[in-house]
Amino acid sequence: MTLETLSTNKAFGGVQGVYRHDSRETGTAMTFAVFIPDHAPGEKLAVLWYLSGLTCTHANVMEKGEYRAACAAAKMIFVAPDTSPRGEGVPDDPEGKYDFGLGAGFYVDATQAPFAKNYRMRSYIERELPVVMAANFPVDMRRQGIMGHSMGGHGALTIGLRNPDTFRSVSAFAPIVAPGQVPWGEKALAGYLGADRAAWAGYDAVALMEGGARVADILVDQGDADQFLDEQLRPSLLERACNAAGQKATIRLQPGYDHSYYFISTFMAEHVRWHAERMR
Amino acid sequence: MTLETLSTNKAFGGVQGVYRHDSRETGTAMTFAVFIPDHAPGEKLAVLWYLSGLTCTHANVMEKGEYRAACAAAKMIFVAPDTSPRGEGVPDDPEGKYDFGLGAGFYVDATQAPFAKNYRMRSYIERELPVVMAANFPVDMRRQGIMGHSMGGHGALTIGLRNPDTFRSVSAFAPIVAPGQVPWGEKALAGYLGADRAAWAGYDAVALMEGGARVADILVDQGDADQFLDEQLRPSLLERACNAAGQKATIRLQPGYDHSYYFISTFMAEHVRWHAERMR
Numbered sequence: 001m002t003l004e005t006l007s008t009n010k011a012f013g014g015v016q017g018v019y020r021h022d023s024r025e026t027g028t029a030m031t032f033a034v035f036i037p038d039h040a041p042g043e044k045l046a047v048l049w050y051l052s053g054l055t056c057t058h059a060n061v062m063e064k065g066e067y068r069a070a071c072a073a074a075k076m077i078f079v080a081p082d083t084s085p086r087g088e089g090v091p092d093d094p095e096g097k098y099d100f101g102l103g104a105g106f107y108v109d110a111t112q113a114p115f116a117k118n119y120r121m122r123s124y125i126e127r128e129l130p131v132v133m134a135a136n137f138p139v140d141m142r143r144q145g146i147m148g149h150s151m152g153g154h155g156a157l158t159i160g161l162r163n164p165d166t167f168r169s170v171s172a173f174a175p176i177v178a179p180g181q182v183p184w185g186e187k188a189l190a191g192y193l194g195a196d197r198a199a200w201a202g203y204d205a206v207a208l209m210e211g212g213a214r215v216a217d218i219l220v221d222q223g224d225a226d227q228f229l230d231e232q233l234r235p236s237l238l239e240r241a242c243n244a245a246g247q248k249a250t251i252r253l254q255p256g257y258d259h260s261y262y263f264i265s266t267f268m269a270e271h272v273r274w275h276a277e278r279m280r
Numbered sequence: 281m282t283l284e285t286l287s288t289n290k291a292f293g294g295v296q297g298v299y300r301h302d303s304r305e306t307g308t309a310m311t312f313a314v315f316i317p318d319h320a321p322g323e324k325l326a327v328l329w330y331l332s333g334l335t336c337t338h339a340n341v342m343e344k345g346e347y348r349a350a351c352a353a354a355k356m357i358f359v360a361p362d363t364s365p366r367g368e369g370v371p372d373d374p375e376g377k378y379d380f381g382l383g384a385g386f387y388v389d390a391t392q393a394p395f396a397k398n399y400r401m402r403s404y405i406e407r408e409l410p411v412v413m414a415a416n417f418p419v420d421m422r423r424q425g426i427m428g429h430s431m432g433g434h435g436a437l438t439i440g441l442r443n444p445d446t447f448r449s450v451s452a453f454a455p456i457v458a459p460g461q462v463p464w465g466e467k468a469l470a471g472y473l474g475a476d477r478a479a480w481a482g483y484d485a486v487a488l489m490e491g492g493a494r495v496a497d498i499l500v501d502q503g504d505a506d507q508f509l510d511e512q513l514r515p516s517l518l519e520r521a522c523n524a525a526g527q528k529a530t531i532r533l534q535p536g537y538d539h540s541y542y543f544i545s546t547f548m549a550e551h552v553r554w555h556a557e558r559m560r
Contacts, residue, residue: 009542010505016542066346068545225290262291265348 012072013038025120026085033058035078046143046279047077053150055103064261070269074276085118107155110192145169145275157205161213169278171219177238178206206241218249221267223257292352293318305400305408306365313338315358326423326559327357333430335383344541350549354556365398387435390472425449425555437485441493449558451499457518458486486521498529503537
C-alpha cells in the first residue's frame with residue numbers, strides 16, 4: 001500500500017498534510033488530510049476523526065475548521081477523509097443534485113447498482129483508512145474519537161454507535177440524526193441501499209439507539225438559525241432517543257448560528273478539548 | 281453612499297459580514313469583509329485592518345485566517361478589503377500574470393495609463409474605506425492598527441509609516457519590505473507609477489524609513505521555508521533600515537513555515553493580541 005504525499009505545511013508547530021492512496025474498498029484513489037501536532041520522537045498520539053458534510057472534500061475543514069491550535073495543545077492527530085469516491089467511472093446522482101453521489105457518500109456501504117462497487121465509505125472509514133493511519137502516522141489507536149458535520153455528523157454518530165469499543169467519544173455539528181425520517185436521508189439510503197427500510201437501520205443514529213446501540217459519550221452543537229434545522233436535522237429526535245435509551249449525551253442549541261463553517265469553527269476548539277478529556 | 285450587505289454569519293459570538301459599495305476612488309464596486317465582535321449597545325471598538333497578498337480577495341483571510349477567536353477576546357473589529365479594483369473595463373496585466381493588475385493593486389495610486397483611473401488602492405484604504413467604516417460600524421477610529429501579508433504586508437508597512445498618527449501599531453506576515461529592490465515590486469511600481477524611481481519612494485517601506493518616516497511599533501513574522509524569502513521578501517533589508525532609523529521593531533524568522541495561510545493562521549492570534557495591547 002503506497003501513500004502519496006500531496007502537500008505538507010507547517011502549522012501551529014505541527015504538520016498539516018494531504019495524502020492520497022488507492023483504496024481497495026472504493027476502487028478509486030482517495031485523498032485525506034492529517035494534522036500531526038509536534039511531539040516527541042516515538043510518541044504516539046490520540047486521533048480524532050472528522051467526517052465532512054454534503055459537497056465537501058477533505059479540504060473544507062482543513063481550510064476553515066480552525067482545529068489546529070486546539071489539536072496542537074491537546075496533542076491530538078486530526079484526520080479528515082473525503083466524503084465519497086471520485087474519479088472517472090464513479091457513478092453520480094442521476095439527477096445531478098448535490099445530495100447524492102459525488103460528495104455525498106453518506107458513510108454507507110451501498111448495495112444497489114451502479115453504486116455498490118465504489119460507494120463503500122462505511123468500510124473505508126471503519127476498516128481501511130484506520131489501517132493506513134496506523135501504518136503511516138504516530139497514532140495510538142487505543143485513543144480514538146470521532147466527529148462530523150451534517151452528513152458527516154450522521155457518519156460520526158452511526159460509526160461511533162456501531163463501534164463503541166473503538167471510539168471513546170462522538171461529537172457532531174448540526175448532524176443528520178435520523179436519515180430514515182428526513183428527505184436528504186431518505187433519498188440517499190434508498191439510492192444506496194434500496195427501498196426496503198429494514199436495510200437502513202444500521203445507518204440511522206436514532207434507529208441504532210432504539211436497537212440498543214450505545215457509545216461512551218455524545219456531544220452535539222446545533223445552530224438555531226440553521227436553514228436545515230427543521231426539515232433535515234431535527235436534533236430533538238436524537239435527544240428523545242438518548243433520553244429513552246439512557247445514552248449519555250449533551251445536545252446544545254446555539255442561538256444565532258447557521259450551518260456554515262463560521263458556526264463549526266466557533267465551537268471546534270471546545271469539541272477538540274472535549275474529546276481530549278475523554279481520551280486521557 | 282450605500283452599503284450593500286452580501287452576507288452575515290454569526291461566529292465566535294460576533295458577526296462576520298461581507299459588504300459591497302461603489303467606490304469613488306476606484307470607480308468600481310468594492311467588496312470587503314468585517315468581523316464585529318459581540319459588544320455592548322453603543323460601545324465603540326478598536327479596529328484592525330488586514331491587507332491581503334497577491335491573487336487574494338477579501339475572502340482568503342476571512343476563511344483561512346483564524347482571527348475571529350482572538351478578535352472576539354480582544355473586542356477588536358477586523359476589516360479585510362479587496363486587493364484591487366475589479367470588474368468590466370478594469371485593465372489587467374498585459375501579460376496576464378498574477379503579480380500585476382487584478383488582485384495585485386499593490387496599495388498605490390497609479391499615475392500611468394491605463395491604470396490611473398481605477399488603481400487607487402492607496403486612497404481607497406487610507407481615505408475612502410475609513411469613512412465607510414466609521415459611518416456603518418461601531419469603530420473607535422482613535423484606536424486603529426494595520427497588518428497584512430506579503431503584498432499586503434507591504435501595504436500595511438507603507439500605509440502605517442505614512443500615517444503614524446492614525447495607526448498605533450503595524451504588523452506583517454512575510455511582507456515585501458522593499459518593493460523598489462525586488463522583481464514583484466519593480467514590475468508593479470514601474471507599471472503603476474512609471475519608470476522614474478523617484479516616484480516609488482513613498483511606496484517602499486525601507487525607502488520611507490530612510491526618508492525619515494516612523495511608526496510607533498512594528499511586528500513582522502517571516503517563515504524561513506518561504507519560497508519567496510530571498511528573491512521577493514528580504515526581511516533583512518527591513519531589519520537594517522529599522523536599526524539605522526532607530527525604529528522600534530520586532531522581526532522574527534519562524535523556522536519551517538512557508539508563505540501560506542497555514543503560517544499566517546499559526547501566528548494570527550499573537551498578532552491580534554499584540555495590536556490590542558497597543559490600542560489600550
